[in-house]
Amino acid sequence: MHIEIDEIAKSFGDTTALQPVSLAIPSGALVALLGPSGSGKTTLLRILGGLEYPTSGRVLFDGADSTGLSVQQRRAGFVFQSYALFRHMTVFENIAYGLKARPRKLRPPRAEIARRVAKLLDLIQLPGITDRYPTQLSGGQRQRVALARALAIEPRMLLLDEPFGALDAKVRKELRHGLREIHDATGLTTIFVTHDQDEAMELADLVVVMSMGRIEQVGRPQDIRERPATPFVREFITA
Template identity: 60%
Template sequence: MSIQIKKIGKLFGRTQVLKDISLDIASGEMVALLGPSGSGKTTLLRIIAGLEQHSHGLLRFHGQDVSRIHAKDRHVGFVFQHYALFRHMTVFDNVAFGLTVMPRKQRPSSQAIKQKVMQLLDMVQLAHLASRYPSQLSGGQKQRVALARALAVEPQILLLDEPFGALDAQVRIELRRWLRQLHDELKFTSVFVTHDQEEAMEVADRIVVMSQGHIEQVGTPDDIWQRPETRFVLEFMGEVNQLHGQIKGSQLHIDGYEFPLHHASAQQGEVDVFLRPWDITLKKDVDEQHRLPVRVIESGPRGHFWQLTVQPIGWGHEPLSVVWQSSHVTPVRGEHYFLGSQQAKIYQGENELLFPQLAKSA
């Protein structure tokens, strides 16, 4: 079941929380709505579910306008962050609930319901807990029950609101892998809300990055990570170091250090320079590409790399994060290096300034 969203807006009183959102989701696709609190991602999910009415715009499922169709008639399954299980019902009865309250003409027989519920509990690996109550389950088990309940009525679209947000880190990792496998097996269309970049990167086919009620970028995890289209996406997705500089003529100045840009820029004045930790290189000796002196103030192994924190010497103020991937030399706290990067991104306000040759000199 495909989803078409065209120029959807939402007002709460005089506050506009969604601003002309347009998005197409293909049938069988898993899409993450990713953004900080207040970005509008949960409001958009609730509009798709029919739990919230949009103020303007169009919402279609497989070409059909569903704007006036009640939530219960949209064939949408919804999984909440805090499970929303019925405490007085067993695991079996929780999963069966949606089937037992269907209109009489559509309701399966008791035997068919039992067969369907046990099949789902097998799928979520909880058949042995069918007679237990929610209070007897772990957080991960509760979330699997909630997912099985949502799937029981065979929804054409599955919506999940921060489904793993209340779980421990290790349980989250296990469940999101399991959810991806389940999605690949059943091929349902799925949209989930998260503020966890790692979760979105691992599970989704595409990521929709949202901020302040509008979409910043839509793309595959690789697109979002490698090719951020806006300053917000660059800063929001993963760790990034920020330096302040100035462009004067064809030179980039960072606290007295000059880097040639190989051509004069039409944009002059104050700029921000962004460096990912893994795009930074360090050398013991100064050269054309490594001019900025730093001192190692923290150094720790992280499996196949070392995580460093370095303090600028005589320039800048804030410590910088560096991923050190050399296996030949172990960095030691207190050592001095010279810093460079071949992947600097330069912004003036919200606009990225492109300097193709900067990689050779900064």
Template identity: 45%
Template sequence: MSTVLQLSNVVKSYGDAVALAGIDLSLPDDSYVSLLGPSGAGKTTLLRVIAGFEAPESGTIRFGGREIGGVSPHERGIGFVFQNFALFPHLTVEKNIAFGLVNRDRNPVTDTEAVRRKVRDMIALVGLTGLEGRAVTQISGGQKQRVALARTLVTEPRMVLLDEPLGALDANLRTRMRSELRAIRERCGVTFLHVTGSETEALSMGDTVLVLDRGRIAQQADADTIYNRPVSPAVARFFNCYNIFFGQVDAERFVTPAGTFPIGPTVQKSDRQAYAIRYDRIAIRPAGTQAGDGEIGIEGTFLASEYTGSAITSFFTLDDGKVFEVETHLSQAAPQSYEPHGRYGLIWKKDDAIVYA
């Protein structure tokens, strides 16, 4: 697969605050890329630098094989969809979508019929047929999102940057729009770079998932790899599905304040030593249950359970005071009741853990 965008050692600061600390990044053409990271990681800054709204202090940006560091935003061939949609409230759906075609500096489309045809095709693509003459103040949030996307796509960019495009939508609409965005992208054959703070959204939408941490790309991989094999404790913690113990390796064991665990086959090189086990890899057993061959067991005191629809998350405190989480999927087992402040065994397979060393 060819590369559409390449960044090399891109640095961007605001005073003493470093937003991008030497970004190296290569994105494939014709793909959906999710950019994930905690607040303040530099996600929006990265989009703005790629789009040309911000200039980096150093580094190079190549798009479609050419360097675009000094190219103005409207000449880069890169579309941008803002979180708040940035629609013109005094224009109709049709005129909002046509705006970029008619008013761009280079090669504006002056043929009224050509504009109408292009806009009509784009309206059909994003599912807005019948709403052409409606004011954008009279349509729903999901429809506004489609208008903003159509206004960008009608100018035929090779890449589209989306800054938390689903953030303003309610939960049900967000879920529906995930699949719609993917379908629209596939029909257009362009690369989408989608910024989100939701790990669920990133994993479900991205062919490739990028994790940005403290201004650097911490990991770039497909969703399955990045979820099951996070490359560092910081990445594992961000996905909010791993119990993480900090400690140190001692021979074939990992020593933590909560206990000493034998090391399995999955060991990742990292600048901080840690031991991670996913919430849904743990079984809850009566206190005193012995771990079997290839298993690890500790005990904890039950605190509470939280129902999330498809699963139940149970919280325990370990003897060192650490809160330990266990996720039980209801498709695999009926919900269990646990005694408040009761002691329970928490058991997992040695091979399911990740050791960072």
């Protein structure tokens, strides 16, 4: 899905989280929102997911103004930094949640839900953990279950908030790879937030460097590396 961000601004009371920013994300891209903490990257992601409403500006999905769409209507697969798995549910129930939560008319039959969950578990390469509870999983496994849960609703886009933030270096590398593969397999427009420039550069097709609620530069990783647009970008990239 093509996403267009048109002069989106957000403030919480007196503090400005986002200056008016504009950005066009081509359909099927894998995009990194890169910046230090407080740069507004998570706020922008949450606005796209419908978890936050912008103070001004518009969001367009495939050209249609979607600013007022509720979270539920957006069908954005969202992976939280804490993963936010339902700890009183098994892995199966977690992944099936979005399908079971649909109104009766749109809800797939039980067997179809089971089939889809099995398929997603294959996709994240964790078959056979259906009956486990989140607390019985390792950090990396939890992250992948959260990803599968987000994919189960057949989202129109995939949004990830610091998806590798809580993992150790080795698992992080593996999962980067996993995300790339899942992105390529599903073809979903995917946006992830990170403060780690290596992660952004290695994984993304398009990197959006942010600072102080502004977009500093948008470009392919090598463009940003070779031609930093502002002193901030140069400093942040080489840091």
